[in-house]
Amino acid sequence: MPLLEVKGLTVSFTVEGKRVPAVQDVSFSVEPGEILGVVGESGSGKSVTGMSIMRLVPQPPGRIESGEILYKGEDLLRKPVEELRDIRGSEISVIFQEPMTALSPLHPVGKQLRETALLHDSSLSKAEAWDLGVEWLEKVGIPDAAERAKAYPFQFSGGMRQRVMIAMALMLEPKLIIADEPTTALDVTIQAQIFDLILKMKRDDTSIIFITHDMGVIWELSDRVIVMKDSRIVERGEVEALFADPQEQYTKDLLAAVPRLTDKPLRTLEPGDRTPLVEIRDLKTWFPVKRGVFARTVDHVRAVDGVSFDIFPGETLGLVGESGSGKSTIGRSILGLDEATSGSITFEGRELIGLPRAEFRPLRRDLQMVFQDPFSSLNPRLTVLEILTEGLREHGLLDGGTPKEHAARWLEEVGLLAEHMDRYPHEFSGGQRQRICIARAIAVRPKFIVCDEAVSALDVTIQAQVIDLLIDLRDKLGLSYLFISHDLSVVKRICDRVIVLNGGKIVEGGAAAEVIENPSDEYTARLIEAVPVPGDQRKRELSQAG
Numbered sequence: 001m002p003l004l005e006v007k008g009l010t011v012s013f014t015v016e017g018k019r020v021p022a023v024q025d026v027s028f029s030v031e032p033g034e035i036l037g038v039v040g041e042s043g044s045g046k047s048v049t050g051m052s053i054m055r056l057v058p059q060p061p062g063r064i065e066s067g068e069i070l071y072k073g074e075d076l077l078r079k080p081v082e083e084l085r086d087i088r089g090s091e092i093s094v095i096f097q098e099p100m101t102a103l104s105p106l107h108p109v110g111k112q113l114r115e116t117a118l119l120h121d122s123s124l125s126k127a128e129a130w131d132l133g134v135e136w137l138e139k140v141g142i143p144d145a146a147e148r149a150k151a152y153p154f155q156f157s158g159g160m161r162q163r164v165m166i167a168m169a170l171m172l173e174p175k176l177i178i179a180d181e182p183t184t185a186l187d188v189t190i191q192a193q194i195f196d197l198i199l200k201m202k203r204d205d206t207s208i209i210f211i212t213h214d215m216g217v218i219w220e221l222s223d224r225v226i227v228m229k230d231s232r233i234v235e236r237g238e239v240e241a242l243f244a245d246p247q248e249q250y251t252k253d254l255l256a257a258v259p260r261l262t263d264k265p266l267r268t269l270e271p272g273d274r275t276p277l278v279e280i281r282d283l284k285t286w287f288p289v290k291r292g293v294f295a296r297t298v299d300h301v302r303a304v305d306g307v308s309f310d311i312f313p314g315e316t317l318g319l320v321g322e323s324g325s326g327k328s329t330i331g332r333s334i335l336g337l338d339e340a341t342s343g344s345i346t347f348e349g350r351e352l353i354g355l356p357r358a359e360f361r362p363l364r365r366d367l368q369m370v371f372q373d374p375f376s377s378l379n380p381r382l383t384v385l386e387i388l389t390e391g392l393r394e395h396g397l398l399d400g401g402t403p404k405e406h407a408a409r410w411l412e413e414v415g416l417l418a419e420h421m422d423r424y425p426h427e428f429s430g431g432q433r434q435r436i437c438i439a440r441a442i443a444v445r446p447k448f449i450v451c452d453e454a455v456s457a458l459d460v461t462i463q464a465q466v467i468d469l470l471i472d473l474r475d476k477l478g479l480s481y482l483f484i485s486h487d488l489s490v491v492k493r494i495c496d497r498v499i500v501l502n503g504g505k506i507v508e509g510g511a512a513a514e515v516i517e518n519p520s521d522e523y524t525a526r527l528i529e530a531v532p533v534p535g536d537q538r539k540r541e542l543s544q545a546g
Contacts (some may be wrong), residue, residue: 002029003176003207004053011045011052016426018213020049022062024231025476033205036199037222037239037341039212039254041275041459042431045231046211047097050178053209054088071176075304084489090120093169095182099161103153109151110134116168136167139197142188143324151432157335158519159323159486166194170201184456188530213431213459215258216532219243227251227338243534244455249276257460257465259489265513269539276310277448277480280492283343285326290483303329304373305504306343311448314474316481318495318512320488320527326504327484329455331450334482335367336360347448362401365395368446374433378425384436385421391444410439415465430456430470438466438467442473450482467494488531492516501526517526 008381011023023045030036051057053069069076076084081410086239088094098104104112114135117124124132128163130149137145140163153161161306166182179198183191198208210221218225218239225242227235227250235248248253283305286300304326311317317325332338332347336352338358345352347367352360370379376478378387388410389403398406408418414435425433441449451470455463473479485491491498498515500508500523508521520523 002070003032004209005068005070005074006049007054007070008070009049009052009069009460010065011048011057011072012064012065013062013427015423018106021231023052026067026228026231026233028226028233028236030207030209032175032207034224034231035202035208035210037212037223039215039218039225040228041461042429043253044228046228047180047429049228050094050180050209050211050446053178054092056094056485058233070446088117089172089174090349091174091176092176093174095117095165095169095314097181097184098373098375098454099165100153102165102375103161105153108150108152108254110136110157111150113137113164113168113171113354117171120172123184131257132171135168136379137164137170139170140164140167141193141197142167149163157323163187163190163323165192170197173201173204173206174344176207177206177208177210179208179209181213182210183217184214185213187320187325188488188527190456191217191486191532192530213463214532215243215255215460215534217433218365219534220532227254238412240325254460257464258454259320259460259464259487259493261489261528261531262514263489263493265492274312277313277348278311278482279344279346280310280334281308281344283333283345284341286327286341286348298521302504303338304333304340305507307327307501307504309499309506309509311480311482313447313480314478315497316470316474316483318491318498318503319482319484320325320486320491320498322527323486325501327501328452329504331369331452331482331484334452335369337369365444366447367450368441368444368448369450370434370437370452372456374454375425376436377437378433383422383424384428387425387436388440388443389423391440395444397444406443411436412442413442413469414439415462431462434458435462435466438469445477446479448480450484453486455490456485456487463490470474470494488516488528500527 009023009026013020015062026049040046042306048057050411052064057064064077110130110133114126114129117129126140134145134147134149136147142160142163169177183194186194195253202208212218221240225239229250235251242514246255286302287303288297289299291298302354305416307330319330333340340353380402385403385407388407392398392406407421411418413423413497416432416435423496438454455466458466467490474481483491483495493511497510499506499513500521502523508515508524515524516528519528
């Protein structure tokens, strides 16, 4: 008997008084000790399918209209909520796509892990449950886990928050894990560690439904795969057979859109005498570590420690490194969102460090950011129309058209429908929310944009469209980008130069193609080796072998 059988699942949402189908007549099964990959574009219904298994679809506006979800032969859709609570976590765990919305902002992560353990195992003492949480933080690659367990979610990077969510799901050793884009925000080396943990649990007979848009991840991990499009399954099969000979044109398009390390860069900038747009000199951004009743500073986390580089007009500079290496902190320091400890940051020759807020405010139009976590960076109380026109109104840029005309233009630029501008952020998928963030940043026509994992949440076809859009806007408007990413294939495609960070310091830098094709530093070589490559039989065999 399969561990899980989904039969004829149909789910819809009521949006603006209309029924919108999200999942239509979806059927599949999961065997014990099997990894089933679920792949498809943003909005295809893959996440709703996963959430429906545990009846986590909000009702209303969602509604499971029909179908059966049989776990060990029992229909979860017919179980009372009290019985379902006993299954959630201990039998079936979920790794959510957006950790900032799944973790409580009011409690340290260690306490949240401890409470999860105690809820499902009453034989544990509080101390034992805390130690178990710390142990799993170490397993998912959190440095100094015993100390970091005392920190709050907002004190972690996006990738580290995702690792906390993975630890919370895996620590209960469930029989089935529903993983919704669990490694999207992770750098490739940490992703490889998570793969090892997942495959170890598979060998211990745990089953996994792995929802992702990353075909490389599907290739390395999955036994079987189902491909979803427009709320339906359009193709299914064994991974190796499907990758070798996809039958549906949609599947072929997904595979063709995957960026690869062997791709050639789109351009190579010729060196010349140019005045930098942004100049960074000996930048240090340290965060105090406070302890005791009086919260005295006893040490510092040296997130960025003596970094220097330039960004030129019209250039895209890539910033790569593991989670916690200081990538996002550099971007936030440039925009004044994190206070630099020392050093110099100039924009068009003007020093930004120490600039009074009133003088910094007019520069906000020229200095924009696309944040890593789209849900936490969008105001849930504003419609998309209000979100996209807020900055335009603030900077007096609404001349020459109505707010709706401006919003429609930028929504269409990033591949969204203008008719959805009256919706709220929670009514979009994670990938769609990230496109809204990109539209908001480019709408005010800035000169410089920090793209912090700006395309990591997007499926490969939309990712290719957005990369082309960013390149087109760069060339048309003379934009400059600091492109922060863990995806080296994307970095090679869009970036002119790349800088590699490790422990808050630069270990290597140069032309993107040169650094990725001929790394001189061992750390860079490890990052490149860890990149999942769809169709690479050697990497699949190594991954499966553990």
